[in-house]
Amino acid sequence: MQKETEIKLRASRETLEALRDHPALKKRNKSGWEPRELFNQYFDTPTRELARARVALRMRRDGEQYIQTLKTRGQSVAGLSERNEWDWYLEKNKLDLKKLDDQCWPAALADLDKKQLAPIFSTDFTRQRAEIAWGRGKAKVVIEAALDLGKVIAGKQEEEICELELELRQGEPAALLELALELAADLPLMPCDISKAERGYRLFDPSSYSIQADAQKLLAETPLDGAFAAISWSLLGNSQRLAEQYRFNGHWRLLEDWLRQLVDLRALLGSLGQAVPRATTRELRDALDALIADWRPRLEQGSNDEAVRQQAPEAFRAELANTRWGQFSLSASRWLLAKGWTEGRNERGNRQGAAPLGKWLVRLLAEEAQAMPLSRAQQLPEVLADQLPRVQRMLVWLRPARGVLELPEVDRLYGELAKLEELLAAPDSEGRLDALAAQAHTVLTLKPWKALLK
Numbered sequence: 001m002q003k004e005t006e007i008k009l010r011a012s013r014e015t016l017e018a019l020r021d022h023p024a025l026k027k028r029n030k031s032g033w034e035p036r037e038l039f040n041q042y043f044d045t046p047t048r049e050l051a052r053a054r055v056a057l058r059m060r061r062d063g064e065q066y067i068q069t070l071k072t073r074g075q076s077v078a079g080l081s082e083r084n085e086w087d088w089y090l091e092k093n094k095l096d097l098k099k100l101d102d103q104c105w106p107a108a109l110a111d112l113d114k115k116q117l118a119p120i121f122s123t124d125f126t127r128q129r130a131e132i133a134w135g136r137g138k139a140k141v142v143i144e145a146a147l148d149l150g151k152v153i154a155g156k157q158e159e160e161i162c163e164l165e166l167e168l169r170q171g172e173p174a175a176l177l178e179l180a181l182e183l184a185a186d187l188p189l190m191p192c193d194i195s196k197a198e199r200g201y202r203l204f205d206p207s208s209y210s211i212q213a214d215a216q217k218l219l220a221e222t223p224l225d226g227a228f229a230a231i232s233w234s235l236l237g238n239s240q241r242l243a244e245q246y247r248f249n250g251h252w253r254l255l256e257d258w259l260r261q262l263v264d265l266r267a268l269l270g271s272l273g274q275a276v277p278r279a280t281t282r283e284l285r286d287a288l289d290a291l292i293a294d295w296r297p298r299l300e301q302g303s304n305d306e307a308v309r310q311q312a313p314e315a316f317r318a319e320l321a322n323t324r325w326g327q328f329s330l331s332a333s334r335w336l337l338a339k340g341w342t343e344g345r346n347e348r349g350n351r352q353g354a355a356p357l358g359k360w361l362v363r364l365l366a367e368e369a370q371a372m373p374l375s376r377a378q379q380l381p382e383v384l385a386d387q388l389p390r391v392q393r394m395l396v397w398l399r400p401a402r403g404v405l406e407l408p409e410v411d412r413l414y415g416e417l418a419k420l421e422e423l424l425a426a427p428d429s430e431g432r433l434d435a436l437a438a439q440a441h442t443v444l445t446l447k448p449w450k451a452l453l454k
Contacts, residue, residue, distance in 0.1 A: 071387035121200035125150020220358030
């Protein structure tokens with residue numbers, strides 16, 4: 001078994017060609033580009049039990065060589081993935097079921113009749129690979145770069161494969177992101193947390209693709225630094241998967257959810273005070289502000305205008321054809337991997353970062369609640385005009401972490417604050433101020449709100 005650490009970057013055909021001569025690859029290319037044709041057949045049961053267990057079983061033909069591969073999904077966050085992989089070199093194009101023993105076969109599939117395994121889709125592509133190596137400090141980095149161009153085929157459905165794969169052979173995972181960022185500074189590259197196998201399953205059954213990334217369970221004793229990292233990785237990973245799925249099918253709700261992840265990430269970056277110093281987040285906040293400023297008006301217009309919704313997929317393709325989205329996604333991933341918010345942090349910030357989430361979150365919510373003029377808003381709802389960021393800071397924590405709070409009716413608090421956020425974000429209309437005043441009264445009467453004001 002070997003552990004596969006890689007990052008996939010969706011590209012256009014033009015970008016794929018330009019990558020061959022990009023200085024960041026060309027000056028470090030130790031092998032030259034070696035072309036090969038790869039034909040891959042994936043197997044599963046008729047009820048797709050392997051997919052449910054997050055297992056991919058593949059037979060690859062590489063020249064005259066047949067390679068049976070089993071991959072189990074390990075950790076995959078924001079485009080950077082780690083998977084366990086087993087390879088067996090075979091003499092003929094037929095699965096060797098005896099290789100799928102307890103050493104590699106997941107316990108969840110222990111009772112599966114492997115004789116049910118049958119071809120389900122294929123991924124055939126031309127790969128140009130090169131060994132990219134350089135010195136990073138005192139350490140050596142070796143990365144296999146692969147330019148893949150071909151098709152995923154499931155029955156009568158097919159989708160183009162056009163991507164750059166960077167797989168770590170030697171060195172630290174941060175080197176993958178550093179190289180990807182060098183490339184994304186000049187070329188439009190989209191971090192793409194979806195494997196070729198997932199694309200095949202998505203073609204075979206569009207409902208099989210999971211948009212939500214796995215989220216770490218937060219506990220009351222989880223240190224604030226750990227909770228912040230977990231929520232940030234989740235939001236970033238979700239934004240990337242939503243971008244990929246919206247690019248794929250153009251469903252408007254996916255674009256709304258994509259913007260929601262960006263708004264939440266922006267609120268999160270501004271919610272931690274000295275634990276996450278503003279100087280460490282400036283570039284990310286600026287990038288988020290620019291994306292939100294461009295896309296929020298389009299979403300607001302599209303909520304009541306079918307023509308805007310119809311035009312949005314083309315506008316999003318234009319966004320992805322620019323370097324902005326790739327640069328932001330990769331920069332955020334690198335910053336999170338390096339725990340960039342801790343650099344230069346003072347001692348008070350360090351203590352705050354180590355604080356248990358349950359205690360810190362109560363203090364945050366209490367401070368935000370006490371600063372919100374809800375009592376005045378019952379008569380003068382316009383005083384809430386600048387309170388949207390405050391509500392968003394509360395919600396970005398309540399959404400994943402309200403289970404750690406020892407407050408009464410905390411789910412209702414989350415629901416009513418979400419209604420308040422919706423009213424604050426809505427354009428002016430007849431009756432909006434009255435609705436704001438009524439919602440301010442509702443929040444004020446909640447038991448958990450009263451507890452926060454004590």
